[in-house]
Amino acid sequence: MNKENVIQELQALAAEGMAEQREEASAAPVAEPAGEEEAKPKKALPPEPRRNGVLEVEYAVRGVHLDVQIKGDQVVRAAQILDEAGMTLEAITGVDWMKDQELEVVYDYSYTGGPCFRVVVRARIPRHEPTIPTVSEVFAGANWHERETFDFFGIHFEGHPQLEYLLLPEDCDFHPLLKDFKGC
Amino acid sequence: MSSQPLSQNQEYFELNLGPQHPATHGVLRVKLLMDGEYIVDAEPVLGYIHRMHELMGENRSWAQYLPNMGRLDYLSALSYNLGYVELVEKMAGIEVPERAEYIRVITTEMNRISSHLLWFGAFVLDLGGFTPLLYAFDDREQILDLLESVTGSRLTYCYYLFGGCYNDVEDDFLSGCLAFIKRMRTRLPMYHNLVTKNVILRQRLEGVGPVSAEMCRKYGATGPVLRGSGIHYDLRKNEPYSIYPELDFDVPVYPEGDSMARFMVRMDEMEQSMRIIEQAIAKIPEGPVMAEKVPKMIKPAAGDYYHAVEAARGTFAIRAVSDGKNQAYRMKLRSPTFSNLSLFQEASRGMLLADGLAFMGSLDLVIPEIDR
Numbered sequence: 001m002n003k004e005n006v007i008q009e010l011q012a013l014a015a016e017g018m019a020e021q022r023e024e025a026s027a028a029p030v031a032e033p034a035g036e037e038e039a040k041p042k043k044a045l046p047p048e049p050r051r052n053g054v055l056e057v058e059y060a061v062r063g064v065h066l067d068v069q070i071k072g073d074q075v076v077r078a079a080q081i082l083d084e085a086g087m088t089l090e091a092i093t094g095v096d097w098m099k100d101q102e103l104e105v106v107y108d109y110s111y112t113g114g115p116c117f118r119v120v121v122r123a124r125i126p127r128h129e130p131t132i133p134t135v136s137e138v139f140a141g142a143n144w145h146e147r148e149t150f151d152f153f154g155i156h157f158e159g160h161p162q163l164e165y166l167l168l169p170e171d172c173d174f175h176p177l178l179k180d181f182k183g184c
Numbered sequence: 185m186s187s188q189p190l191s192q193n194q195e196y197f198e199l200n201l202g203p204q205h206p207a208t209h210g211v212l213r214v215k216l217l218m219d220g221e222y223i224v225d226a227e228p229v230l231g232y233i234h235r236m237h238e239l240m241g242e243n244r245s246w247a248q249y250l251p252n253m254g255r256l257d258y259l260s261a262l263s264y265n266l267g268y269v270e271l272v273e274k275m276a277g278i279e280v281p282e283r284a285e286y287i288r289v290i291t292t293e294m295n296r297i298s299s300h301l302l303w304f305g306a307f308v309l310d311l312g313g314f315t316p317l318l319y320a321f322d323d324r325e326q327i328l329d330l331l332e333s334v335t336g337s338r339l340t341y342c343y344y345l346f347g348g349c350y351n352d353v354e355d356d357f358l359s360g361c362l363a364f365i366k367r368m369r370t371r372l373p374m375y376h377n378l379v380t381k382n383v384i385l386r387q388r389l390e391g392v393g394p395v396s397a398e399m400c401r402k403y404g405a406t407g408p409v410l411r412g413s414g415i416h417y418d419l420r421k422n423e424p425y426s427i428y429p430e431l432d433f434d435v436p437v438y439p440e441g442d443s444m445a446r447f448m449v450r451m452d453e454m455e456q457s458m459r460i461i462e463q464a465i466a467k468i469p470e471g472p473v474m475a476e477k478v479p480k481m482i483k484p485a486a487g488d489y490y491h492a493v494e495a496a497r498g499t500f501a502i503r504a505v506s507d508g509k510n511q512a513y514r515m516k517l518r519s520p521t522f523s524n525l526s527l528f529q530e531a532s533r534g535m536l537l538a539d540g541l542a543f544m545g546s547l548d549l550v551i552p553e554i555d556r
Contacts, residue, residue, distance in 0.1 A: 062488070086401070088400075091501065096514075112410065116423040141404040141527070167234040
């Protein structure tokens with residue numbers, strides 16, 4: 001696997017997304033780049049959502065080498081880049097950022113063919129319309145991970161072959177990991 | 185044994201395997217579509233013992249979440265304990281005394297042997313051989329007694345704390361471990377004579393349930409399943425943690441990718457775990473088993489953190505998101521057998537039902553960990 005190539009391709013992908021985003025939000029004020037979040041003082045305001053892009057983060061602290069934030073509709077391309085590099089999809093999960101009215105979908109990739117290399121790909125989608133394309137056509141293992149994320153967050157994976165409850169009962173009508181879930 | 189369905193007519197029937205079935209080792213249900221004795225489609229149905237451990241992680245403090253780690257994979261709970269405490273130590277910057285690291289490795293590896301022993305007994309039982317189970321449980325009992333003497337529990341351990349271990353080990357425990365290894369070295373050759381060389385077992389396993397390295401990669405399979413497909417990947421070597429880099433051990437790899445390869449990987453791993461324990465006992469230093477300054481309230485800096493360890497069944501990883509409070513904002517548990525089982529549907533197509541069960545046994549499933 002050529003790490004440099006992977007980083008370059010992901011950077012190009014993120015830059016493409018950023019250009020689109022700038023066009024969309026040219027009127028709105030652009031958020032300051034948050035950079036490394038740990039540098040923030042303890043009682044600062046909740047950190048601004050990170051701008052899209054590729055960050056090389058400190059592995060010893062974060063447990064990943066590369067932190068990629070892209071737009072929701074780019075996750076399939078990111079999966080294809082990492083698939084061609086021979087990487088494995090380890091898990092998919094979500095995070096509910098209720099204050100920002102956004103849901104984050106997090107993809108963890110690792111490399112099993114040699115020296116340790118971990119990439120996390122994240123995409124933020126609006127909370128009121130949580131839709132993101134499925135990567136189960138690239139990685140067959142994503143099927144169950146996406147169903148689990150659908151269970152817990154209600155995120156709709158477009159094009160998923162069987163988006164049904166996996167761990168929760170088939171007749172349930174709630175998504176327990178949303179921050180406004182109050183028990184059932 | 186042919187792996188192609190024989191009949192040409194399309195009269196399939198549905199068959200439910202589980203959720204209460206001895207061969208699924210827990211409440212797993214598999215919806216089977218059968219063509220006579222052949223599997224056309226096998227869809228695992230999960231969630232019968234789902235407990236929402238991830239939500240529990242969000243509504244209790246970091247320390248209060250420790251006991252949950254013993255209740256995911258109840259057969260190798262110490263690996264999960266280890267993964268969690270190492271993650272929180274990484275987040276909060278807590279240094280662990282060396283003696284504690286050695287104790288952690290010795291107890292984790294003992295737990296790995298006991299887990300593989302239970303799998304060995306239960307797997308051969310699935311295939312119809314009752315006797316090895318009794319031998320394997322006899323050995324496993326010795327480990328449970330030893331671990332009970334230091335941890336206080338027999339299965340659902342909660343022994344490691346942030347910054348070290350709950351208590352120090354006695355010399356009796358260490359000599360007990362060495363005595364166990366000495367005994368186990370006479371038992372393993374017996375198992376190979378009794379079971380591995382048995383022609384019936386070989387015919388049930390060889391060439392059955394082939395899983396290619398590429399399929400493992402697409403499904404994210406790890407642990408003995410991946411190593412049985414010829415990939416040299418063990419987090420203790422590839423992403424070293426604790427004191428594993430200081431210890432000399434091999435990673436058993438078999439390229440065949442069939443059920444026999446996975447069987448052999450686990451059998452060989454027991455020997456490697458024994459080598460690790462022997463070296464760790466020879467090297468264990470004196471000293472404290474808890475770090476001096478461990479804050480009562482752990483408040484990691486905001487951000488997200490990832491940590492993965494090699495559990496008995498593969499990569500166990502946690503992704504924790506902290507918002508600077510004493511409890512997690514999000515706690516994602518990535519369990520190895522969830523991914524290992526997800527390839528069952530594709531890999532079991534066209535297999536005989538009896539072979540499908542042998543294949544499922546060779547994946548070494550623990551349902552509470554899949555369902556979480």
